[in-house]
Amino acid sequence: MLRLYNAMTQKKEPVPERAGIYVCGITPYNVAHLGHASLYVFYDVLIRYLHSIGRRTLYVQNVTDIDDDVLKKAKETGKDWRQLGNENTRYFLTQMDAVGNERPDIYCRATDHVPEMIRIIADLIGKSMAYEINGHVYFSVSGFRGFGKLSKLKKNEMLAVANERGNNPDDKNKKNPMDFVLWQRSAEGEPSWDSPWSKGRPGWHIECTAMARKYLKNVAIHGGGGDLAFPHHECEIAQCPAVYHGTIWAHQAMVFYQGRKMSKSLGNLVMVEDLLKKYSVNAVRMAILLHHYREEWEFSEAEMRKAAELGKKLNSIWDMQSGTAPFDSSSYEKDFFALLDDDMQTGAALQALRKLSEAVSSGKNISSAKAFMTRAFNILGIRPEWQGDF
Ligand SMILES: [Zn+2]
The missing domain is CATH 3.40.50.620 (HUPs)
Known part of the structure; x- marks a missing residue:
């Protein structure tokens, strides 16, 4: 619930x-x-x-x-x-x-x-x-x-x-x-x-x-x-x-930049338009979602790189061929949904997806893992077809 x-x-x-x-x-x-x-x-x-x-x-x-x-x-x-x-x-x-x-x-x-x-x-x-x-x-x-x-x-x-x-x-x-x-x-x-x-x-x-x-x-x-x-x-x-x-x-919670709350009056704004010239939509969404909505965070290029790297890792699943060796993704799914149910902990939920992407490999039967990852991407508004952009 x-x-x-x-x-x-x-x-x-x-x-x-x-x-x-x-x-x-x-x-x-x-x-x-x-x-x-x-x-x-x-x-x-x-x-x-x-x-x-x-x-x-x-x-x-x-x-x-x-x-x-x-x-x-x-x-x-x-x-x-x-x-x-x-x-x-x-x-x-x-x-x-x-x-x-x-x-x-x-x-x-x-x-x-x-x-x-x-x-x-x-x-x-x-x-x-x-x-x-x-x-x-x-x-x-x-x-x-x-x-x-x-x-x-x-x-x-x-x-x-x-x-x-x-x-x-x-x-x-x-x-x-x-x-x-x-x-x-x-x-x-x-x-x-x-x-x-x-x-x-x-x-x-x-x-x-x-x-x-x-x-x-x-x-x-x-x-x-x-x-x-x-x-x-x-x-x-x-x-x-x-x-x-x-x-x-x-x-x-507020987003900070240059040590202070991002605000028009202080002039320390990072415009979405400029971010999207440099980074993919997936990376921008992940940089936001890596932080719990009630947690203040400071924008930096390092934060963006971290988000882009995670995106690459999660997307690696689409390049893998499903095999026959058994693989059970249910514990990752359980974690993902439990974290969202508990006050929308998107950052921790993304880490559950990271663990799944590290556990899968070609040769294992990963069709259910892929189906779950598709559902998770839909919930987060992240699109597999944008993987090349990371
Ligand atoms: Zn109002």
Whole structure:
């Protein structure tokens, strides 16, 4: 039975038979680096694995196409914000295709769901969980008792982290510096939508909640980078607790480069496009999957070489002729599936495949080993026909 670590309960929990999966998507202003690939390759493999064991999933991923960062970038480049968003979204999708990911079942834009957001905000005001002032609407954090239960941060820690991640504690309209924006009056020249409060635009957190509620009703697994746990996911829960009842919060650890977290603001990005000029799709996927999704790791050329070498070793099985000497691959298969069932330990599961590839040899009856390796490759999204690329 597949179990995943839930950041909320801090325990490994079984994934339900039918799982609605929501993974926070990109803000389309300059994207598709290895950090993105690492998150979306992991979810691609999780879903492939669930399907391979007969489970059903509905995978929703959004694009945050209206956001401060998009508007800022549009201003800097002199491009229309919508055109900028569309171009970057297309680029991101082609890069994720290039790295071998299946597309989500539902890929949704925030700007197509503003009426749904307005309905939730109006409902929150009706329940006195949010307040309007000068055309802006804020969620009142003090009215939600469970605030902080996902991130486990103390009150004084919360504000410091939120301020690092986009919160404006000096906003004079707020009753409490931790209160977060549900709706904001648009500034001159900014895009705007009609609402009962002002011509404005939504806050970031309400976007994901509105889309998750619309397509999934209840989220079984919620993904995103670890840096989204607070405040983004914490705020999502506060807005609509029912949507996230029993949700497994599976956060992806950060990828580092040059000693620091890979991020646009630091400029230490390794772009997927550049990696694929130098390495095969298989090697890039393996470099990601050699690390457990909850383990931080640092990108280096040595890591890529290690992945490419492992790929070569695993692929050597396809060149072998099956013979008559008995060979039993069942213990390797058992290990592989047990490791995936235990919180998707892809790195250790790849090592089980390595051991199998070292144990097989021409002359042995390896047809069942080959059949298993084919299944394992399918789960990991690795393709035998790409073997020449390693
Ligand atoms: Zn989100």
